[in-house]
Amino acid sequence: MLTFAIERFSDVYAELMPLLEQHYGEISTHAEHGVPLSPMVEVYRAREADGSLVMVIGREAGQIVAYFVCFIAPGLHYRSCLTCSPDIFFVRPDLRTGRTGIRMFRFVEDELRRRGVKRWAVGSKLKHDASALFRYLDFEPVETTYEKWL
Numbered sequence: 086m087l088t089f090a091i092e093r094f095s096d097v098y099a100e101l102m103p104l105l106e107q108h109y110g111e112i113s114t115h116a117e118h119g120v121p122l123s124p125m126v127e128v129y130r131a132r133e134a135d136g137s138l139v140m141v142i143g144r145e146a147g148q149i150v151a152y153f154v155c156f157i158a159p160g161l162h163y164r165s166c167l168t169c170s171p172d173i174f175f176v177r178p179d180l181r182t183g184r185t186g187i188r189m190f191r192f193v194e195d196e197l198r199r200r201g202v203k204r205w206a207v208g209s210k211l212k213h214d215a216s217a218l219f220r221y222l223d224f225e226p227v228e229t230t231y232e233k234w235l
């Protein structure tokens with residue numbers, strides 16, 4: 086049975102690292118440019134300490150199979166608008182064709198509402214497009230991000 090819960094970064098980071106490396110290999114444009122995965126653990130710990138880091142962990146038979154990591158803070162341009170900014174999300178490949186992503190995002194939404202968040206932003210890589218999931222969950226496209234490697 087798959088369950089979702091809020092878990093602490095400090096408690097799950099070591100367990101999460103193999104999935105982060107798998108995810109990096111799957112979607113990161115950094116990998117294509119020789120930039121290794123090297124999370125700023127101290128920043129995550131600081132954000133955990135100040136309460137702005139949210140980690141939703143999906144587990145099946147005790148193992149992490151999905152995660153959604155985000156930051157909650159007032160918008161820099163909109164002090165009165167508590168905003169959820171995305172960091173990263175992942176669902177194990179064999180669980181992507183079912184409702185796991187939908188269930189995880191609904192769990193996240195319930196938690197964000199509980200915390201008083203007004204605006205929630207998400208994004209996906211064009212090569213790994215999650216737009217259908219976002220549209221299903223009533224997100225509206227508002228911006229396209231471009232990158233240039235120098």
